[in-house]
Amino acid sequence: MQPIHAIPDIHADPDRLARSLDAAEPGARIAFLGDFIDALPGQAAVSDRAVLERVRDLVETDRAVAVMGNHELNAILFHRLGIDGAALRRHSPRNRAQHRSFVADFGIMTPQALGWTDWFLTLPLWREEDGLRLVHACWSAPAIETVAARRPDGRLREADLPEIAARSTRFGRAVQLLVTGPEQRLPEGMGFHDSHGSLRRRVRLAWWRHGAKSWRDAALSVPDPEELPRTALPARGDLTFYPKGAPPVLCGHYKMRGAPCIEARNVACLDYPGTPCIYRWRGEARLMEEHLQAV
Structure with missing residues (x-):
């Protein structure tokens, strides 16, 4: 079986992409986990164009596979108009800031x-x-x-975009869940500041932490956990934890902190902006710490 080396969120960093590819073993197939675009705050090397051209070449020559990230979906919506003539994703100062590096390379709706x-x-x-x-x-x-009932190959079409932008249907909400993960509103009056300094009232939840009891146990993508309440996480009937006996999953997205690690035997988030890594998968059903490779 051909090994698969998974590379998480590159965010327009050509140096990180090069190091990630260099860390892959000869003959391994590359698997990209999305979020190729939109540089992060304080990032040194920035080129959406260079990253996208390299990734597309690898995918189109069958040396790599890739899935869509939320930044790709956001960009699709940002650069398309609804039937009312307004962008499907608002051109607000916040959204323009998120897409700054992509727009710098390619413009808006060009x-x-x-x-x-x-x-x-x-x-x-x-x-x-x-x-x-x-x-x-x-x-x-x-x-x-839900998505496969309409799009069995998991690829979206232009006709799907308005309801995804509005999150107005079960289909639209299912798409958003796959690229942004489950979230829950914090108790009244509570919030935290994300990596961009924006105040958020909803927090991402780790869908693989079966034993999480409190907000701090369950929360993801929170730079300062001290901002979160110490109270117990309320029961959530619509949060489905990933089954312990299911096949292994690799994801990105969550801007994990500290040293890369495997939190669950069959789920690993690889997105560690401060300590980048890839995962070298060789067919194991139980994910292994020793297959994490720093880049």
């Missing part, structure tokens, strides 16, 4: 921007390769079933 976002639509929301599952943010069987 032929180049539309061409690249057309290519994003060729990326599936999930993949399964030889028993390894790949998704950007959350492997949810109900969400995948």
Whole structure:
């Protein structure tokens, strides 16, 4: 069986992409977990164009596979208009800031921007390769079933975009869950500041932490956990934890802190911006710390 080396969120960093590819063993197939675009705050090397050209070449020559990330989906919506003539994703100062590096390279709604976002639509929301599952943010069987009923290959179409932008249907919400993961509103009056300094009232939840009891146990992507309440996490009937006996899943998205580690035997988030890594999968059903490779 051909080994698979999974590379998480590159965010327009050509140096990180080069180091990640250099860390892969000869003969391994590359699996990208989405979020190729939109540089992070304080990032030294920035080129959406260089990253996208390298990734697309690898995918189109069958040396790599890739799934769509939330930044790709956001860009698709940002550069397209609804029937009312307004962008499907608002051109607000916050959204413009998120897409700053992509816009710097390709502009807004230019032929180049539309061409690249057309290519994003060729990326599936999930993949399964030889028993390894790949998704950007959350492997949810109900969400995948909902999307697959309309789009069996997991690839979106232009006609799907308005309801995804509005999150107005079960289909639209299922798409968003796969690329952004489950979230829950914090208790009244509570919030935290994300990596961009924006105040958020909803927090991402770790869908693989079966034993999480408190907000701090369950929360993801919170730079300062001290901002979260110490109270117990309320019961959530719509949060489905990933089954312990299911095939292994690799995801990105969550901007994990500290040293890369395997939190669950069959789920690993690889997105560690401060200590980048890849995962070298060789067919194991139980994910292994020694297969994490720093880049």
